[in-house]
Amino acid sequence: MAKPEKKLSDAEKLKKLKRKLKKLKEAAESSASAVETRVEAAARALAQTVRKPVPAKKEKAVSPLAPAGFPELSVVEGVEFASGAAGVKYQGRTDVMLVRLARGTAIAGAFTRSSTRAASILDCQAKLALKQDVAQGAAIIVNSGNANAFTGRNGQEAVDKVTGSVASILSIPRDRVFSSSTGVIGEPLPADRITAVIGQLVTDLNAGGAAEAARAIMTTDTFPKGASASFEGDGGKINIVGIAKGSGMIAPDMATMLVYMFTDAKIAPALLQRLLKAQLAGTFNAITVDSDTSTSDALILAATGKSPAAEITDMRSAPARAFVKALGKVMLDLAQQVVKDGEGATKFVEVRVTGAASPADAHKVAMAIANSPLVKTAIAGEDANWGRVVMAVGKSGAEADRDLLTIRFGDMVLAEKGWRAPGYDEEKASAYMKRDNLVIGVDLGLGRSKRTVWTCDLTHGYIDINADYRS
Amino acid sequence: MAKPEKKLSDAEKLKKLKRKLKKLKEAAESSASAVETRVEAAARALAQTVRKPVPAKKEKAVSPLAPAGFPELSVVEGVEFASGAAGVKYQGRTDVMLVRLARGTAIAGAFTRSSTRAASILDCQAKLALKQDVAQGAAIIVNSGNANAFTGRNGQEAVDKVTGSVASILSIPRDRVFSSSTGVIGEPLPADRITAVIGQLVTDLNAGGAAEAARAIMTTDTFPKGASASFEGDGGKINIVGIAKGSGMIAPDMATMLVYMFTDAKIAPALLQRLLKAQLAGTFNAITVDSDTSTSDALILAATGKSPAAEITDMRSAPARAFVKALGKVMLDLAQQVVKDGEGATKFVEVRVTGAASPADAHKVAMAIANSPLVKTAIAGEDANWGRVVMAVGKSGAEADRDLLTIRFGDMVLAEKGWRAPGYDEEKASAYMKRDNLVIGVDLGLGRSKRTVWTCDLTHGYIDINADYRS
Numbered sequence: 025m026a027k028p029e030k031k032l033s034d035a036e037k038l039k040k041l042k043r044k045l046k047k048l049k050e051a052a053e054s055s056a057s058a059v060e061t062r063v064e065a066a067a068r069a070l071a072q073t074v075r076k077p078v079p080a081k082k083e084k085a086v087s088p089l090a091p092a093g094f095p096e097l098s099v100v101e102g103v104e105f106a107s108g109a110a111g112v113k114y115q116g117r118t119d120v121m122l123v124r125l126a127r128g129t130a131i132a133g134a135f136t137r138s139s140t141r142a143a144s145i146l147d148c149q150a151k152l153a154l155k156q157d158v159a160q161g162a163a164i165i166v167n168s169g170n171a172n173a174f175t176g177r178n179g180q181e182a183v184d185k186v187t188g189s190v191a192s193i194l195s196i197p198r199d200r201v202f203s204s205s206t207g208v209i210g211e212p213l214p215a216d217r218i219t220a221v222i223g224q225l226v227t228d229l230n231a232g233g234a235a236e237a238a239r240a241i242m243t244t245d246t247f248p249k250g251a252s253a254s255f256e257g258d259g260g261k262i263n264i265v266g267i268a269k270g271s272g273m274i275a276p277d278m279a280t281m282l283v284y285m286f287t288d289a290k291i292a293p294a295l296l297q298r299l300l301k302a303q304l305a306g307t308f309n310a311i312t313v314d315s316d317t318s319t320s321d322a323l324i325l326a327a328t329g330k331s332p333a334a335e336i337t338d339m340r341s342a343p344a345r346a347f348v349k350a351l352g353k354v355m356l357d358l359a360q361q362v363v364k365d366g367e368g369a370t371k372f373v374e375v376r377v378t379g380a381a382s383p384a385d386a387h388k389v390a391m392a393i394a395n396s397p398l399v400k401t402a403i404a405g406e407d408a409n410w411g412r413v414v415m416a417v418g419k420s421g422a423e424a425d426r427d428l429l430t431i432r433f434g435d436m437v438l439a440e441k442g443w444r445a446p447g448y449d450e451e452k453a454s455a456y457m458k459r460d461n462l463v464i465g466v467d468l469g470l471g472r473s474k475r476t477v478w479t480c481d482l483t484h485g486y487i488d489i490n491a492d493y494r495s
Numbered sequence: 496m497a498k499p500e501k502k503l504s505d506a507e508k509l510k511k512l513k514r515k516l517k518k519l520k521e522a523a524e525s526s527a528s529a530v531e532t533r534v535e536a537a538a539r540a541l542a543q544t545v546r547k548p549v550p551a552k553k554e555k556a557v558s559p560l561a562p563a564g565f566p567e568l569s570v571v572e573g574v575e576f577a578s579g580a581a582g583v584k585y586q587g588r589t590d591v592m593l594v595r596l597a598r599g600t601a602i603a604g605a606f607t608r609s610s611t612r613a614a615s616i617l618d619c620q621a622k623l624a625l626k627q628d629v630a631q632g633a634a635i636i637v638n639s640g641n642a643n644a645f646t647g648r649n650g651q652e653a654v655d656k657v658t659g660s661v662a663s664i665l666s667i668p669r670d671r672v673f674s675s676s677t678g679v680i681g682e683p684l685p686a687d688r689i690t691a692v693i694g695q696l697v698t699d700l701n702a703g704g705a706a707e708a709a710r711a712i713m714t715t716d717t718f719p720k721g722a723s724a725s726f727e728g729d730g731g732k733i734n735i736v737g738i739a740k741g742s743g744m745i746a747p748d749m750a751t752m753l754v755y756m757f758t759d760a761k762i763a764p765a766l767l768q769r770l771l772k773a774q775l776a777g778t779f780n781a782i783t784v785d786s787d788t789s790t791s792d793a794l795i796l797a798a799t800g801k802s803p804a805a806e807i808t809d810m811r812s813a814p815a816r817a818f819v820k821a822l823g824k825v826m827l828d829l830a831q832q833v834v835k836d837g838e839g840a841t842k843f844v845e846v847r848v849t850g851a852a853s854p855a856d857a858h859k860v861a862m863a864i865a866n867s868p869l870v871k872t873a874i875a876g877e878d879a880n881w882g883r884v885v886m887a888v889g890k891s892g893a894e895a896d897r898d899l900l901t902i903r904f905g906d907m908v909l910a911e912k913g914w915r916a917p918g919y920d921e922e923k924a925s926a927y928m929k930r931d932n933l934v935i936g937v938d939l940g941l942g943r944s945k946r947t948v949w950t951c952d953l954t955h956g957y958i959d960i961n962a963d964y965r966s
Contacts, residue, residue, distance in 0.1 A: 033505070034504070034505035034506045034508075034509055035505045037505075037509055038505050038508055038509050038512065041509065041512050041513070041516070042512070044516070045512065045515070045516060045519070048516070048519065136889075138886070138889030138890055139888070139889045139891075139893075139894070139895040139896075139897070140885045140886065140888055140889030140895060140897050140900070141889065173882070173885070174882060174885045174897065174910065174913065174914060174915075175913075175914055176898065176912060176913035176914030177913070178914070179913075208882070209882035209885065209886070210881065210882045210885070210910065210914070210915050211915075314868045314869065316867050316868060316869045316883075316886060316887070316890065319885065319886055319889055396787050397785045397787060397868070397953075397957070397961070398785065398787045398961055401957070401958055401961035401962040402961065402962065404958065404962040405961070405962035407962075410681065411644070411645060411679070411680035411681045412787075414611045414644070414645045414680065414681070414790065415609070415611065415680075415787060415790055416787070417610070417611055418607075418609030418610045418611030418612065418790055419609055419787065420610075422610075423610070424610040424611060425610075426610070426611050426645065427647065429611070439645065439681065441647060442645065442646075442647035442648070443645060443646055443647035443649070443681070444645075444681050444682075481962075482868075482958065482962075483958065483962065484955055484958050484962075486868070486872070486958075487872055487875065487953065487954065487955050487957075487958060490868070490869055490872035490873065490876070491872040491873065491875040491876035491878075491952075491953070491954065491955075
């Protein structure tokens with residue numbers, strides 16, 4: 025009763041043992057497969073913690089700071105867009121945009137001050153220095169994939185070929201065709217590939233093609249950039265739209281910024297240029313991603329004059345002020361989008377300097393902070409390291425008095441009167457740094473000048489993009 | 496004959512099967528242990544490919560550019576060193592160095608120009624502005640772990656406490672005691688911890704303690720830095736030795752540079768200062784790691800006058816020229832060691848600019864290249880991206896003509912006359928970039944001014960150190 029097994033014959037025992045053996049084999053197999061599964065899972069988990077060397081070009085991740093989508097842009101009468109794939113460098117995507125501007129369009133521009141600027145920049149500057157015959161209409165042709173920079177005499181020849189071809193097909197003078205090129209530098213621009221698609225581009229011109237055009241001029245950008253504004257002019261609505269590319273994310277040879285803006289306002293070229301200039305300092309000249317200035321930065325503003333509103337003729341008039349305000353809004357929006365697509369950016373940072381002895385000093389301090397690798401890496405690390413802000417103020421070359429300095433992150437005062445603020449709360453400061461959008465405030469306590477600039481953090485992504493790339 | 500097993504009894508079969516089972520169990524165990532071993536090995540291999548977030552503080556890796564070891568320094572008569580562990584911030588290592596300088600020692604110094612400089616810097620500058628009573632002897636006290644920067648009035652009080660304590664124990668005037676502090680900023684310096692060990696330090700003073708002292712002043716450095724030179728003066732040998740810390744690698748709040756140099760030459764303070772200044776521009780002011788200037792950079796040169804050589808009294812004399820040459824050699828050696836220990840550095844880069852229109856322009860171009868994040872990331876990526884050098888020249892603000900520019904990497908001409916050089920060989924250029932020591936040459940083709948500066952690359956290591964740190 026106690027040990028019934030004893031009654032089993034050897035044969036039965038054998039049978040039982042064989043079953044046991046079979047189960048054991050199965051168990052071993054399933055255990056092996058379980059081990060395998062667990063090893064695989066562990067490998068996957070490990071692989072996820074491993075920082076990726078460079079995201080593959082095809083699957084570039086959109087910046088975490090990107091807007092929800094491309095905005096709805098109003099149609100600006102007198103402006104038509106087309107984009108196409110010329111295969112300048114990239115395959116399987118568009119890389120050329122053409123813009124036709126109606127007769128009566130005035131053009132203004134702003135360009136990089138680099139002494140090694142690209143051929144297309146020199147060409148635009150030379151053309152804009154001429155007296156504009158606005159009655160002729162105008163065009164803008166832009167390619168991505170090749171910057172046509174530092175390409176010697178061949179650079180200008182390529183520009184002539186491309187702009188000449190557009191001029192001839194659209195029957196406008198060549199000095200009314202403006203071009204930009206963005207991408208790799210020092211490589212000859214394959215102008216023939218571009219001229220080969222111009223006929224088709226002209227056929228495709230349409231008023232609603234801005235979003236596609238914004239996409240065609242992208243290089244390493246992770247999202248296309250657009251913005252618009254409108255206001256009631258004197259006798260009708262005036263629209264302003266703009267598209268931009270810049271500070272792309274993957275595999276750039278140079279962080280290049282290109283901006284094209286269009287308005288139906290009627291404004292003569294000289295005034296248009298002055299109105300544009302009024303907004304440059306506070307927008308595109310107030311951003312920095314990595315302190316490296318491109319050979320190819322270009323901004324072109326075209327005013328078609330097709331709005332029913334009366335012509336804007338006086339800088340100090342109410343319509344001019346309304347125009348400048350709306351223009352500034354579009355420019356700031358585009359400029360901030362460029363920063364938000366800064367290489368490797370994970371944080372958008374506003375640097376507000378107040379109380380400086382002079383505007384030049386305010387700018388120096390703001391840019392010293394916005395360009396400091398130590399400040400930018402601290403932000404990437406979500407470290408409320410205000411000591412590095414003190415360092416940046418100190419190295420800026422601007423007048424500063426340690427004991428008058430106040431440093432704020434958001435609304436928190438971190439340091440004042442030459443030392444850590446009495447109410448400084450490290451935990452609160454650290455919590456603040458976890459945000460995507462940060463404000464660093466510095467009051468110098470010396471005067472009334474101020475300056476706000478925008479930048480992003482300096483991350484492993486920046487190194488990935490710029491160190492690990494070039495085929 | 497064919498099947499002898501058939502003859503086995505069930506009992507025998509059972510026995511056999513049991514043996515088989517036992518073997519199977521053993522095999523399973525040994526296989527499990529083999530799997531375990533292999534998983535461990537795989538995990539180790541994976542761990543090696545995983546980029547380390549931040550090397551643990553205790554096992555900081557020595558820079559790949561570090562010299563083979565700390566050099567043999569000659570003994571400079573009249574100089575004694577001691578180091579100790581005050582526990583200012585670090586545990587289990589030395590963090591204070593004391594140097595006693597014999598009666599008759601003249602002192603010269605050079606300091607950061609930051610407008611937010613640390614209390615000890617302001618104190619040194621004030622003391623060096625006084626007429627030096629060299630007959631009194633002097634001392635230098637330095638702590639690591641806390642920079643005593645941006646610490647308001649408390650900063651000067653801490654300096655007074657520390658230097659006062661040294662002065663009183665050594666029986667020398669307080670204005671002959673110079674101090675430096677390096678480490679975290681904005682934290683009050685625990686002066687009491689330092690004064691508590693001064694008595695012991697004085698007991699430990701010895702002529703051979705330079706290497707230990709170089710170690711005590713390290714913060715995030717990965718190796719201690721020393722250099723020496725000697726020459727035959729007028730009537731005897733003159734020795735110069737120096738130690739430095741700077742551009743440490745792990746967890747810095749600020750890349751700070753401290754340099755202490757000692758000579759047995761007999762030179763009055765005013766002349767010593769002039770001789771020092773003669774070599775600053777070409778050495779410590781010709782290096783950059785990340786363009787961020789410290790609040791605490793300090794260089795102190797002490798001349799004990801103990802050499803049998805005659806006093807150096809004339810800037811233009813042969814001994815003065817020999818002294819300046821030897822001094823420059825030690826300074827350049829130390830400066831280059833600081834770059835070689837640059838945060839995250841894997842490449843040591845010499846930037847040679849020639850043909851500039853003015854010395855100021857040559858400096859601007861050299862520093863624009865040496866500080867450009869895009870140039871430095873390209874070097875990290877071993878990419879012969881001369882286009883970024885063109886960009887840096889263009890943004891520098893110096894006079895430049897695209898078509899006169901020549902760019903060399905080592906002996907190779909990469910670009911000239913506004914374009915890629917005809918003999919440009921991408922493969923050869925890429926092979927060159929694999930070296931640890933690189934030379935980037937830029938000839939502007941405009942004038943006769945030149946400037947050479949030294950820098951390092953910008954790597955993931957820099958981001959690790961500066962983004963991932965702060966406790």
